[in-house]
Amino acid sequence: MSLRGGDPAEIGGYPLEARLGSGGMGTVFLAHTSSGRPVAIKLIHQQFAGDDEFRTRFRQEVAAARRVSGAFTAAVVDAATEDEQPWMATTYIEGHTLAERISAKGPLNGAELRRLAIGLAEALRDIHRVGVVHRDLKPSNVVLSPEGPRVIDFGISRAADQQTLTMTGRVIGTPPFMSPEQLQAPRGVGPRSDVFSLGTLLVYAATGRGPFDADSPYMTAYQVVHEEPSLGAVPVALRAVVESCLDKEPAGRPSADELLVLLRDLPTDLGGTDADGLGTGHTRDVITQHHLAMPPASTPFPVPAPDAAAPGEASDPDARAPTAHAPAGQDAPAAPADLDTGNIVIPTTGRRTRRRTRRRLHGRWRPVLAAALAVAAIGGGIAALQGGRHGGNGGGAKTTSVAAARTTPADLVKPWRTRVRGGDVPDELRCVARDNALFCGGGSVVATRIRPADGSQVWTVKSPGAPVSGMHLVGATDDTVIGYRIAPDNASDEPLVTVMAVDADSGKVLWSTPSGAEAEAVTGQAQAAVVAGTAVVAVDGSNSRFEARDAHSGDVLWTKSFPASAECSPVLAGQQLLAMCAPRAEVTALKVLHPTLYTLDGTSGKLGEPIAIKGSDVPMGVADGKFVLLREHPQGYSEYGYDEVVRVDLATRKVAYSPLAKTFDGAPGMVDGTVYMTGHTGVVTALDPATGRQKWSRQTVVEGASGPTAGAGALYFSSTTGRVVALSPDDGKTLWATNPQADGQEDDQNDGTRVAVMGHEVVVAASNNTLSAFDARNPPKAD
Structure with missing residues (x-):
């Protein structure tokens, strides 16, 4: 009108x-x-x-x-x-x-x-x-x-x-x-x-x-x-x-993820409304009876627990x-x-x-659906569908092994697969390796310690609330693991974020402190804390200052207020601690166009001289002594659109800009001085951060890949399904690729590498909080 x-x-x-x-x-x-x-x-x-x-x-x-x-x-x-x-x-x-x-x-x-x-x-x-x-x-x-x-x-x-x-x-x-x-x-x-x-x-x-x-x-x-x-x-x-x-x-x-699994398994023709005498409001009673009569062998894999997530088509x-x-x-x-x-x-x-006698049997969605379809088949000719390809065991100590592709010598890592039980929102785990220990966290899991040899869990600390997107494990020191606890706020649907420290050996919660949640608006990344040496630097709960704490004891080492009328987030540039800030008005309006960088003294919290940069920039890392960021496309509204490389010399405070040949719509990452862009269709492009020029570009079988991770002469990229591809860092040539290890949607892209490398062992985080591992020298053979 x-x-x-x-x-x-x-x-x-x-x-x-x-x-x-x-x-x-x-x-x-x-x-x-x-x-x-x-x-x-x-x-x-x-x-x-x-x-x-x-x-x-x-x-x-x-x-x-x-x-x-x-x-x-x-x-x-x-x-x-x-x-x-x-x-x-x-x-x-x-x-x-x-x-x-x-x-x-x-x-x-x-x-x-x-x-x-x-x-x-x-x-x-x-x-x-x-x-x-x-x-x-x-x-x-x-x-x-x-x-x-x-x-x-x-x-x-x-x-x-x-x-x-x-x-x-x-x-x-x-x-x-x-x-x-x-x-x-x-x-x-x-x-x-x-x-x-x-x-x-x-x-x-x-x-x-x-x-x-x-x-x-x-x-x-x-x-x-x-x-x-x-x-x-x-x-x-x-x-x-x-x-x-x-x-x-x-x-x-x-959950919505579980619902997708159920709906995906439905036949295209949903059939009629009457089958085996099922009447209004009585379907569940009949289904439960059928389910209880089903033998355990009716599903090929252990059934996912209620928090499993398997995105559908x-x-x-x-x-x-x-x-x-x-x-x-x-x-x-x-x-x-x-x-x-x-x-x-x-x-x-x-x-x-x-409801009387309507008790839900947790973790049994797929068998229940299979029984329902069997009932439907009797009355309507609908073929019942089997349960999913991969199930997981709900995060217990026992794991499901992945069949090795070839004969494995005794010195090779034996492949394994397991799932970490979390809360309502899975599919967010990321892992870090520390010496001979593996720590994972994200989503509804604050942190878990995994035995690299067999995938069993030493301990797990859970979070009750729905996660902030992309807010994963912070990091680990020799004796402490730092993660996020995301809990619901009764007065608001905005989640309350807490930085939490866990003893690396026992899993005991050592301390926790509220944290601000505006990091993503400032840096394009949800992380609001970093591990710098043996300290944790985070934004405090009022979102007005930095707080540095001893990682293990939680003792406050120093605090530093943000610059006037600014909101900030801590960033690591190699070993250098930085503060990335933006005008509060721009953060509030969700249009950060004038960010400022400061060196941040790790022992005192003193801020260096400001370094002004332009555009909405996402930190990548350090190359040739320069701090590298990617500039988001100023007129694009895609979450992953980048058109320029920004390089900051922290010593001289000089800033250089190099335009990219095109706007890349994908997930960025940086390792060993090279920026990598991974597209939804499986294309991986290597870029020179000094010039913005393309080094090479390769089509891979991993759609929506997250990465990269470097190790054993290869670059590893993986998807939400746990499919992994190994590329040569020199020219991007495919060295090998694996089959998926979990149900998921291949192009469901998410920032942050899903692969952790421990020597020759490759550990992959995938949908449903699934973790799998194998030896890079003997990867599972793809079909």
Whole structure:
């Protein structure tokens, strides 16, 4: 629709072209970037702009939304949280909402329904992996774009909910698509609340009605908390998955990663709704009986525990021709089935009731699904699918061996594979080798010590909360391991980050201290602490100063306030400790364009003279005595776009810039004085940091590789599946490659090397917190 009188002509330099819609918290406008890219700009209503608490939470939400990749959501393009009226610009998504699609054409079925389910699970995986909870997953917040379903409007809806949650005993939401805990204990809502909402959404997509629909939203809310879902019209194969999502208890539901495993195993044709007499609301009882009767040999590998993560296939484009209708963040008109389910205020009830005899058997998702499909096969001719290729054993001392490719001499490392049990969000481990010990951590694991000989765990320290994306193990000294503990904040969905020290021998927690979480905005990396010698230098909890502590005792060695009006992060340039800072206004606006480097004295905390650099730069390391950074593309919004090498002479404070031949869209890394860019398609490019010129480029079999790691005359790159390729450092020639060692999505890229080298032993971190190892002289043979 056209602009109205009183609408602004432009926002943040973006000329407005049309009004797209208005919701409770803001109005959405259509605009274009200077390059012609369409964006949807949501402008916060004036009455909320003057609320300091709302501004703070909106700022946090914008920062969280920017951590989401945008592959399955509406990516944040720009934002100004400190303007008189805050606003956020996201990519404009073309397509009808799911609510409109159901209203116009009725329920989905078969392959179309399966694609929707997988696409939404992928979206939740993307959102949850960066510590964000959507809270408002409903048909009008799902856009069926040509590229597949996109989840929208999680930034501002969460900020608005948080404000409402300060009102004791009341909660705002959309009852048919809310979880029981949202209605009863909204401050404790976590990622599995979104899984419940996804279950209700899939029932709606398959039947045109929600599983708890009633004559009034109040009765609907009551049924969400206390009653069984109505699932008789849901295809029986999908019903088994949906029921697991609709468990009244969050712990009984699969994670988004586990849900992808279940949905991927469904047949393309989901079949009918009646199989073996399964009626409404009784599927789980029958499935459990079948599961308990199944012999242990029914799965080829040990079954993953509930925290296992095995990302599924990418969603296919929606078959319907889209129209330019629903932008990111727009509250689309509700379909008739959704007319009486708008946002209402509901008094919370007492403690949640547990369903009788509906106890969830943890760690048994795939066998349960296999049993359900077997039941479906009896009535509907659907072939049951077997469990996954790799399972893991939940991180116990016993490990699953990987078959060696050739006869292994006695002096070679015997291959092994294991999995470290963590929390709700796996697939984040990184490892460091220290002497003859191997320490790993990240995600929901603060740290674990692994025996290199067989992969067994000496000790493991876990973290209860969803991780900050890319926040992995800090490092290790001779006697101490430093990691991050990420815990939920009851007052805010933004995670609380704590730096924690663990005794290397016993696994005893020695000390912990709160840490700031703005490092990623300053450096492009989530790490907010570094190990420098026997000290740990971190940003303190107030995000206003550095704190140096003895790594083992935790004694404070020194503190140093940040420069005025700046926020900083510690960085290591070889053995030199640095402070990388940026103006606080730029950090807040998520547009760091004028960073400054300082040498940071490791014994006193004294700052050296400032060295100004330009652009949004990511530290890489040291080459030929110069500190090397990569400059992010100034007009690109991809998370991994780099177009220039920056070199800083710390002694003379001179800065040199060398443009790259093109903008590289991938994950960067640096080892032995060479910068490497790894692309999503498996291309690895070596760059000279002194000139920015390409040394060589090779196509590999490892898509979305993280790396590099150097060792034994080779460069190692690996993917989330544990597939490894070894390249010659001289010309990039492939020396050998392995098969995957874990379920995962090959092109799911993540910064930070996944390979650790201990002599000739290569240790690889992969999906599902899987670790595997082999001897580089006798690598597993690829098919």
